[in-house]
Amino acid sequence: MTKRIFKSIFAVSLIVLATCTGVTLGILYHYFGNQLQKELKTEAAYLAIAVERDGIDALEALPAQAERVTYIDEDGTVLFDNVADSESMENHAQREEIEEAQKTGSGTAVRNSDTLSRKTLYYAMKLKDGTVLRVSSVQYNLPALLRGMIQPLLIMLVAVTALAAWIASRVSRHIVDPVNALDLEHPEENQIYDEIAPLLTKINRQQKSLKHEIAEAKRQQEEFSIITENMEEGFLVIDAHTEVLSYNSSALRLLGAEAQTGRRSVLTLNRSEGFQNLIERVLEGKHMVTNLEFQGRSCQVAANPVWKEKKVTGAVIVILDVTERMKGEQMRREFTANVSHELKTPLTSISGFAEIINDGFVKPEDTKKFAGRIFKEAQRLITLVNDVIKISQLDEGKFFCEKEDVDLYEAAREILKRLEERAAEKNIHLYLYGPHVKVNTVKVILEEVLYNLCDNGLKYNKQSGSLTVNISEVEGNAQIVVEDTGIGISEEDKMRIFERFYRVDKSHSKAIGGTGLGLSIVKHGSMFLGADVKVESTLGEGSRFILTIPE
Amino acid sequence: MRKRFDQQLEELNVELIKMGSLCERAIRRAVELLQNPEDTRVSDVDRIEEEVNHKEREIETLCMKLLLQQQPVAKDLREISSALKMISDMERIGDQAQDIADMARFMQVKEIAHKIHIGEMAEATIKMVTESINSFVKKDLKAAAAVVKYDDVVDDLFLKIKTELPAMMEKDSKNAEYYIDLIMIAKYFERIGDHAENIAQWVEYSITGSHQELRQE
Numbered sequence: 001m002t003k004r005i006f007k008s009i010f011a012v013s014l015i016v017l018a019t020c021t022g023v024t025l026g027i028l029y030h031y032f033g034n035q036l037q038k039e040l041k042t043e044a045a046y047l048a049i050a051v052e053r054d055g056i057d058a059l060e061a062l063p064a065q066a067e068r069v070t071y072i073d074e075d076g077t078v079l080f081d082n083v084a085d086s087e088s089m090e091n092h093a094q095r096e097e098i099e100e101a102q103k104t105g106s107g108t109a110v111r112n113s114d115t116l117s118r119k120t121l122y123y124a125m126k127l128k129d130g131t132v133l134r135v136s137s138v139q140y141n142l143p144a145l146l147r148g149m150i151q152p153l154l155i156m157l158v159a160v161t162a163l164a165a166w167i168a169s170r171v172s173r174h175i176v177d178p179v180n181a182l183d184l185e186h187p188e189e190n191q192i193y194d195e196i197a198p199l200l201t202k203i204n205r206q207q208k209s210l211k212h213e214i215a216e217a218k219r220q221q222e223e224f225s226i227i228t229e230n231m232e233e234g235f236l237v238i239d240a241h242t243e244v245l246s247y248n249s250s251a252l253r254l255l256g257a258e259a260q261t262g263r264r265s266v267l268t269l270n271r272s273e274g275f276q277n278l279i280e281r282v283l284e285g286k287h288m289v290t291n292l293e294f295q296g297r298s299c300q301v302a303a304n305p306v307w308k309e310k311k312v313t314g315a316v317i318v319i320l321d322v323t324e325r326m327k328g329e330q331m332r333r334e335f336t337a338n339v340s341h342e343l344k345t346p347l348t349s350i351s352g353f354a355e356i357i358n359d360g361f362v363k364p365e366d367t368k369k370f371a372g373r374i375f376k377e378a379q380r381l382i383t384l385v386n387d388v389i390k391i392s393q394l395d396e397g398k399f400f401c402e403k404e405d406v407d408l409y410e411a412a413r414e415i416l417k418r419l420e421e422r423a424a425e426k427n428i429h430l431y432l433y434g435p436h437v438k439v440n441t442v443k444v445i446l447e448e449v450l451y452n453l454c455d456n457g458l459k460y461n462k463q464s465g466s467l468t469v470n471i472s473e474v475e476g477n478a479q480i481v482v483e484d485t486g487i488g489i490s491e492e493d494k495m496r497i498f499e500r501f502y503r504v505d506k507s508h509s510k511a512i513g514g515t516g517l518g519l520s521i522v523k524h525g526s527m528f529l530g531a532d533v534k535v536e537s538t539l540g541e542g543s544r545f546i547l548t549i550p551e
Numbered sequence: 552m553r554k555r556f557d558q559q560l561e562e563l564n565v566e567l568i569k570m571g572s573l574c575e576r577a578i579r580r581a582v583e584l585l586q587n588p589e590d591t592r593v594s595d596v597d598r599i600e601e602e603v604n605h606k607e608r609e610i611e612t613l614c615m616k617l618l619l620q621q622q623p624v625a626k627d628l629r630e631i632s633s634a635l636k637m638i639s640d641m642e643r644i645g646d647q648a649q650d651i652a653d654m655a656r657f658m659q660v661k662e663i664a665h666k667i668h669i670g671e672m673a674e675a676t677i678k679m680v681t682e683s684i685n686s687f688v689k690k691d692l693k694a695a696a697a698v699v700k701y702d703d704v705v706d707d708l709f710l711k712i713k714t715e716l717p718a719m720m721e722k723d724s725k726n727a728e729y730y731i732d733l734i735m736i737a738k739y740f741e742r743i744g745d746h747a748e749n750i751a752q753w754v755e756y757s758i759t760g761s762h763q764e765l766r767q768e
Binding site for chain 2: 268273
């Protein structure tokens with residue numbers, strides 16, 4: 001803009017300068033021509049007076065440098081000339097100005113010289129005696145005049161041009177500076193040129209809408225990232241060159257990668273064979289759902305290609321951690337298999353005994369013994385089914401029981417009493433210590449948990465061992481510790497003993513009895529009560545089950 | 552122009568990661584085979600090795616194209632030249648993994664393998680390869696330095712195996728040829744460790760512009 005204004009101003013000044021100079025020169029030239037004519041006339045008049053009084057001698061005194069003066073006789077013979085030699089000059093009678101002077105008393109003529117660079121003005125005057133006095137002067141024409149003045153003219157031109165340039169640059173800067181200094185953040189506060197005001201208003205309006213749009217875009221972006229960040233599932237968006245466009249922290253966690261700067265390939269996050277294949281396939285345009293293993297966790301990875309104009313421009317990948325689900329499924333499968341097995345064993349015995357009796361192979365006196373076997377197996381079945389029902393009820397959380405104040409000491413005492421007989425069989429000593437701690441909880445379930453813990457302690461105890469129940473209050477929570485002197489539990493088994501039907505010593509399960517659901521009931525029951533169960537154990541020496549019940 | 556170049560560099564990066572993971576896979580399969588010779592996936596190692604060779608050519612072409620068309624300088628040039636060196640190391644790892652697999656195929660006395668430190672060495676080597684590729688992927692100087700240092704562990708294990716074997720050979724002379732195979736396998740592992748170390752050094756070079764080795768001396 002500055003440049004343009006400068007150029008315009010500069011050009012205008014130059015054009016004005018040139019025109020002015022031209023016009024002035026023309027006018028002046030014309031004016032000086034007239035002036036010269038007048039001077040010649042005056043000079044001739046003076047000279048005429050002198051010649052009429054003193055004759056030709058008056059002319060002799062004229063200096064050679066003065067205007068050219070010619071004195072001509074009536075017949076045209078040159079009598080005197082102060083520049084040229086009068087003797088050698090031709091007859092002037094035919095000259096235009098002389099003829100005119102002879103006729104009218106005065107005459108003028110203009111004759112261009114041969115070189116055309118100058119012209120000569122003549123003025124002739126007829127004297128009283130009939131002779132003619134002629135005065136002439138030379139005027140240079142315009143180009144010649146200019147040629148003569150070229151140096152000062154050029155100097156002036158350069159000076160004026162420089163001046164024009166300087167002024168033009170100053171002026172243009174003066175015009176543009178306020179525009180440059182415009183505060184575009186607040187367009188409407190500027191008050192410089194009225195012409196710019198509409199533009200500023202428009203800028204203002206656009207700025208506002210732009211701000212609004214940016215805020216909107218930012219809000220959407222934030223919304224999106226908040227949503228994806230809070231997703232448990234890993235979320236990845238990649239382009240056709242496998243570069244990651246967007247990801248959430250769950251994706252990094254599941255893939256076992258670290259946050260990265262800049263746009264990098266998704267393969268820098270994970271380069272396992274399965275993942276590479278998946279990326280390759282999805283970018284070929286195939287929808288993929290596979291199970292992959294990342295860092296020992298099984299994940300379900302779903303990948304969808306993104307199409308644009310029949311070309312795959314990227315892919316969206318969602319990663320789901322299905323480890324727990326797989327584990328759950330595995331456990332359910334095992335549970336079903338175990339339940340069927342456990343149910344089948346007593347049923348087979350019952351069916352077998354009944355068949356033998358039915359076939360009449362049993363002596364009448366033995367029938368009672370067989371009936372006893374059948375009864376025992378049926379009892380075992382009932383216990384098992386009861387346990388399964390209890391577990392499913394606990395599982396579903398459907399126990400509808402009111403909470404009441406339970407004296408833990410009393411509860412434990414009752415349970416130990418119920419187990420006394422069984423303890424006596426193995427000659428196990430039962431001990432109970434502690435104060436009467438009262439807890440507000442569901443009595444039936446608490447008793448169930450405690451019973452199973454003590455029952456467990458008896459079952460796996462050795463001959464003449466002991467079972468100790470210790471009740472105490474720790475940090476405001478009631479705590480029951482059931483300690484036995486049994487076979488103990490190894491480190492690997494500790495994780496699994498609470499699983500349904502899990503038996504540490506599978507080969508002796510029949511001899512020990514029980515359904516394999518006892519500790520599972522303990523776990524689910526304590527979960528129902530909001531209590532916590534911990535196991536400490538030394539293999540071969542005994543185990544400690546610590547049940548902590550919140551007040 | 553620069554954007555296109557960056558894209559090509561990233562492409563090179565991705566190809567290198569792919570080749571690196573192929574190497575990891577090759578050596579892991581070879582080790583699996585060593586631990587369980589009845590495994591039928593021997594041909595798998597051959598296939599991976601072939602893929603590695605193919606990738607090497609591909610990356611080489613890509614590097615040449617980048618060098619000629621973009622005439623990179625400074626860090627870009629270092630990245631490309633170290634890529635060129637890295638792929639030859641990776642290719643060697645693939646080759647040697649295949650060699651191990653070839654030998655493992657005929658090793659019928661796998662109990663011997665359990666008696667010496669070869670399993671440990673295999674694990675250490677796999678770890679080195681994985682870590683060296685990791686250091687490249689993450690452009691992690693510390694990880695690269697760790698790999699270089701870890702090479703000593705592999706070297707020590709090789710020496711251990713070397714001292715263990717003669718005594719065992721004496722006792723079990725009828726299986727002598729397997730012991731020779733074992734020492735060769737150990738040597739291959741040791742070489743793979745060296746190549747992994749080289750890769751880590753090239754990672755260092757491409758980031759810093761100088762070699763650790765030279766700086767230490």
